[in-house]
Amino acid sequence: MTAPNDRGVVWLGSPAFPEAAREALKDGQLRANLRRATATIRDKRLSVSAELDDWEQLRDAAAAIKQHTARHLDRYLVQLEESVTAAGGTVHWAADAAEANRIVTELVRATGGSDDETREVVKVKSMATQEIGLNEHLAEHGITAYETDLAELIVQLGDDRPSHILVPAIHKNRTEIRDLFAAEMGRHGIAAPEGLTDEPRALAEAARRHLRHKFLSAKVAVSGANFACADTGTVLVVESEGNGRMCLTLPETLITVMGIEKVIPSFADLEVFLQLLPRSSTGERMNPYTSAWSGTTEGDGPSAFHLVLLDNGRTDTLADPVGRQALGCIRCSACLNVCPVFERTGGHAYGSVYPGPIGAVLTPQLVGVDSDTKGAAASLPFASTLCGACYDACPVKINIPEVLTHLRAKVVEAEGGRTVEALAMKAAGKVLDSPRLLTAAQKAAALGGKVLARDGRIGRLPGPLHGWTDSRDTPAPPTESFRSWWRKNREGGTS
Amino acid sequence: MSSREAILARIRAAVADAPAEEPPLPRAYRRSHLAPGADPVGLFAERVADYRATVTRTDPAGLPAALAAALTAHGARRLAVPAGFPAELLPPGAWQWHHEPLTVPELDGLDGSLTLAAVGIAVTGTLVLDAGPGHGRRALSLVPDYHLCVIRAEQIAADVPEALTRLDPARPLTFISGPSATSDIELDRVEGVHGPRTLHVIIVEPREPA
Ligand code: SF4
Numbered sequence: 001m002t003a004p005n006d007r008g009v010v011w012l013g014s015p016a017f018p019e020a021a022r023e024a025l026k027d028g029q030l031r032a033n034l035r036r037a038t039a040t041i042r043d044k045r046l047s048v049s050a051e052l053d054d055w056e057q058l059r060d061a062a063a064a065i066k067q068h069t070a071r072h073l074d075r076y077l078v079q080l081e082e083s084v085t086a087a088g089g090t091v092h093w094a095a096d097a098a099e100a101n102r103i104v105t106e107l108v109r110a111t112g113g114s115d116d117e118t119r120e121v122v123k124v125k126s127m128a129t130q131e132i133g134l135n136e137h138l139a140e141h142g143i144t145a146y147e148t149d150l151a152e153l154i155v156q157l158g159d160d161r162p163s164h165i166l167v168p169a170i171h172k173n174r175t176e177i178r179d180l181f182a183a184e185m186g187r188h189g190i191a192a193p194e195g196l197t198d199e200p201r202a203l204a205e206a207a208r209r210h211l212r213h214k215f216l217s218a219k220v221a222v223s224g225a226n227f228a229c230a231d232t233g234t235v236l237v238v239e240s241e242g243n244g245r246m247c248l249t250l251p252e253t254l255i256t257v258m259g260i261e262k263v264i265p266s267f268a269d270l271e272v273f274l275q276l277l278p279r280s281s282t283g284e285r286m287n288p289y290t291s292a293w294s295g296t297t298e299g300d301g302p303s304a305f306h307l308v309l310l311d312n313g314r315t316d317t318l319a320d321p322v323g324r325q326a327l328g329c330i331r332c333s334a335c336l337n338v339c340p341v342f343e344r345t346g347g348h349a350y351g352s353v354y355p356g357p358i359g360a361v362l363t364p365q366l367v368g369v370d371s372d373t374k375g376a377a378a379s380l381p382f383a384s385t386l387c388g389a390c391y392d393a394c395p396v397k398i399n400i401p402e403v404l405t406h407l408r409a410k411v412v413e414a415e416g417g418r419t420v421e422a423l424a425m426k427a428a429g430k431v432l433d434s435p436r437l438l439t440a441a442q443k444a445a446a447l448g449g450k451v452l453a454r455d456g457r458i459g460r461l462p463g464p465l466h467g468w469t470d471s472r473d474t475p476a477p478p479t480e481s482f483r484s485w486w487r488k489n490r491e492g493g494t495s
Numbered sequence: 496m497s498s499r500e501a502i503l504a505r506i507r508a509a510v511a512d513a514p515a516e517e518p519p520l521p522r523a524y525r526r527s528h529l530a531p532g533a534d535p536v537g538l539f540a541e542r543v544a545d546y547r548a549t550v551t552r553t554d555p556a557g558l559p560a561a562l563a564a565a566l567t568a569h570g571a572r573r574l575a576v577p578a579g580f581p582a583e584l585l586p587p588g589a590w591q592w593h594h595e596p597l598t599v600p601e602l603d604g605l606d607g608s609l610t611l612a613a614v615g616i617a618v619t620g621t622l623v624l625d626a627g628p629g630h631g632r633r634a635l636s637l638v639p640d641y642h643l644c645v646i647r648a649e650q651i652a653a654d655v656p657e658a659l660t661r662l663d664p665a666r667p668l669t670f671i672s673g674p675s676a677t678s679d680i681e682l683d684r685v686e687g688v689h690g691p692r693t694l695h696v697i698i699v700e701p702r703e704p705a
Contacts, residue, residue: 037682057524064520071513074506087665093499150688151679167679174680200685204677208688215689216599216638232664242637242675242690249633250599260502267664271656272524274670278619282684285542286619286672289690291633293667300632300667311502319509 007312008097008133009352009366009377016379020349021341030346033173038337044283045334045393051285052275061272063397066328069264070318076230076263077309083233087295089305094257096312097132104134104222104255105141107306111220111253122214124237124244125149126224127165127331128257128310130353131366134222145222146214148243150207157184163347163355166281166333171346174198185210204241211243221247221302225258226277226330228307229267234294235307236270238277240287248291254302259310261318261327273330276395280332313366322406326361328396335390335400341383350383351376357390361403369411378414381407527654528618535617536648540698542620546673547686548694554702558645559586562609565643565695566590571606574643575635579628580611584645599634607641607691613668615651615698616658620673622646622696623658625666633667642671642691648700 024030049055069076081091094100108121121138123129123145135145135156147156154169155162158180162168169177178198185192185206190213192206223244227236235256237244248254264273278287296305318324336342336356347355352363360380369378381404390400496504529535540550553561563586566574573591585592593605602608611629612622622644624630636642652658662668675690686692 033681041678041682052525052528054524054528057521060521061524068517068520071510071517073510074503077503077506093497093502095498095501099498148689149679150677154679167682169679170682177680200677200680200683201687203680204685204688211689212603216603229664234664234668240675241677241679241688243688245633245637245669246689249637260506268656268659271659274655274659282678282682284672284684285545286616286621286670288546288672288674288676290670291668292664292670294665297626297667300626301634309502311498311505315502315505315509318506321512324509 007131007367009131009313009354009363015351016376017349017351017383018379020351021345021383024345024349027346029173030171031344033171034343034346036173037167037170038343041283041337045280045337048279048283048285052279058272058276059395059397062276062330062395063325063328065264065269065272066396067325070261070324070327073260073263073318076265077260079230080228080233080263081309083229083231084235084295084305084307085233087233088297089233089295089307092306092308094308094310094312097310100132100257100308100310100312101134101137103308104257105138105143107253107255108138108143108220109141119143119220120214120218121145121220121222122211122218122247122251123147123152124221124223124239124247125152125168126222126257127353128224128259129222130162132257132310132312134257146211146218148211148215148247149239150204150241150243153207153211154180157181157188161348162353164333164336165331165354165356165358166336171348174200174203177203181206181210189214215243215246215250218247218251220253220255221251223247223254223256225256225262225307227270227273228258228263229265229270230263231266232294234267234292236290236292238287238290240282240289242289245289245291248293249301252302253304253306255306255308257308257310259312260314261329277330277332280330280334280393280395313368316368317362317365320365320406323361323365323403325398326358326365326400326403328398329358329362330396331358332395334393334395335398338389338393339384340387340389341385345383350380352380357384357400357404358398360384361398361400361407364407364411369407369414378411381405381411525654526656529653535651535653536698536700539615539617539620539651542617543622543673543694543696545620546676546694548620548673548696551695551697552700553697554700558584558697558699561697562586562643562645563588565697566607569607569641569643569693569695571641571643573605573607575602575605575608575631575639577608577610577629577631577635579630580609581629595631595635597635599638602634602638605639607643607693608636608639609643610636610645612644612646612650614658614661615646616653616655617651618654621658622671623662624669624671625662627666633669636669636671637690640691641693641695642674643695643697644671645697645699648698651698 151169164170175198181192225235226238342356350359354362364377386401544550576592613625614623674686674694675688676686
């Protein structure tokens with residue numbers, strides 16, 4: 001039913017993390033863009049979370065609610081299904097990516113229109129639909145999906161891949177975005193205005209003009225969900241730009257694809273998450289817009305609402321008592337923004353829609369470390385220094401270092417004869433790129449291996465793997481779009 | 496077996512270790528972050544303004560004049576007004592008030608919308624609209640580029656937990672904290688993408704603020 005190859009998540013043909021990271025490290029522009037952006041957001045997050053003197057109590061509550069929900073997920077999903085249905089929505093269950101894609105495609109087709117008419121859907125940024133490769137699947141069936149989030153638009157126009165879960169175009173700076181808009185917008189609709197500058201305000205205006213008529217004419221929207229309340233059937237989308245409100249409000253049909261772990265027991269539990277999420281993600285007291293709806297409402301918004309509940313490896317993750325905490329993730333991206341490895345390699349190196357520390361624990365669990373995709377996924381638990389910054393930043397207290405060490409042990413088991421030193425060194429050697437650091441890292445990893453040998457667990461790695469302090473800037477290689485790189489690699493048969 | 500049954504069975508197998516009786520969840524966090532004795536209305540005004548929205552405080556007698564001043568300052572003449580917005584509040588003058596039914600393209604042709612709100616949240620500077628009387632359906636306060644919103648002081652809750660208890664989840668809810676914005680370019684916030692690029696909030700207090 002859920003062969004890992006049907007699950008998406010990882011980009012086929014992606015090299016294992018060490019090789020991808022080595023390439024990324026050569027890109028000085030990428031590193032400058034990332035350093036600038038993550039430094040800005042880190043400061044904002046710290047200052048707004050410090051405003052709440054009970055931040056730790058909020059984190060404890062959030063972690064407890066998520067863990068509790070996971071342990072009784074069957075009950076809460078059934079309750080959610082009842083509430084959504086009672087409120088006028090329709091609930092669908094999808095075991096894997098292939099089934100979810102099939103459901104959404106059939107729902108879009110059922111909205112009518114003649115067969116030769118071009119079908120279009122507008123989309124709100126959603127990790128779940130990226131995970132299942134929905135846009136590509138719709139395209140194969142003659143349906144064009146327009147991403148409406150600014151960063152997703154940048155990624156889509158650039159034929160690129162997202163590199164961050166909150167800000168998918170974080171690898172691009174304003175000048176690169178300006179050039180892309182000027183070159184590409186006209187080919188997909190309303191062109192960028194003459195003389196477009198790289199002022200963020202002007203770029204936002206260009207996106208507004210480009211997407212306006214798509215919002216006003218779309219019949220079907222596809223969204224993800226940040227939360228769904230089992231008791232009331234209320235589904236929430238948290239956003240900034242208003243593209244979410246447009247998609248959730250104007251079309252006749254709304255299809256929401258949601259990972260089964262997004263359910264929370266009650267509407268009242270939002271009091272915890274609506275305080276933690278905006279402060280942890282964009283560093284604001286509250287994000288500009290949050291939409292909450294229960295089923296359908298006569299005379300307001302879509303007349304048909306479909307909720308697709310997606311498993312796609314989540315029940316496998318749930319079966320691991322250590323690993324299941326990763327399902328508590330609310331996708332705030334704080335762990336990415338504090339991660340010294342992410343800051344140097346960027347998101348593409350992780351080869352998955354889930355990059356950074358959360359990706360390093362989620363991706364291998366969703367697709368399995370012993371599956372056909374293990375080349376990319378199995379290297380991810382080693383893409384970390386175990387410095388612990390992600391754990392400290394996480395608003396739902398996911399102990400990412402603990403899950404990483406746990407998964408390292410699993411990978412070692414799955415690899416049979418290979419040692420943890422060999423795997424850790426493969427990652428570290430490529431990334432650190434310095435003989436002195438490498439030697440020290442080898443010692444550190446050997447130590448980790450001994451610990452592993454003793455009790456099946458690895459402690460924090462000391463030494464240079466702890467800090468990743470000395471990556472050198474080198475001249476940037478000629479730029480190449482991610483997808484063209486990917487195609488080339490796939491055609492070269494390196495998957 | 497349907498996917499529904501399969502997923503539920505897989506969940507049950509995966510969490511067979513879960514205790515039937517769970518301890519109560521820790522909820523040691525505050526119900527409110529408003530300092531004791533602090534004025535929620537003042538904080539709300541400050542926090543809304545932090546998002547680069549415009550805030551006006553007035554009393555009931557001053558409301559029509561405050562609305563007129565806001566519309567004049569923004570140069571908005573053609574406005575969507577939802578059913579249930581009190582007609583006596585509309586200021587006299589050369590404004591065109593457009594009432595439902597309004598199609599989405601018609602809304603797109605207007606300068607702005609004028610609505611009430613259900614709840615305010617002081618600590619986060621948030622307005623919540625629930626499609627009740629005077630709010631309109633959700634498109635009304637979304638499609639036009641300017642949103643002028645009137646909230647009464649007693650509708651302002653101190654913090655998020657209290658605000659949620661005042662809301663009805665069966666209604667479509669829109670939480671609004673400042674104008675449309677994005678952090679997508681270099682993680683730096685700029686105002687103005689797809690939602691209204693200008694938000695003006697008028698707080699109506701029982702008496703003229705001191
Ligand atoms: S793991 Fe925690 S910090 Fe990272 S994205 Fe998820 S919730 Fe945020």
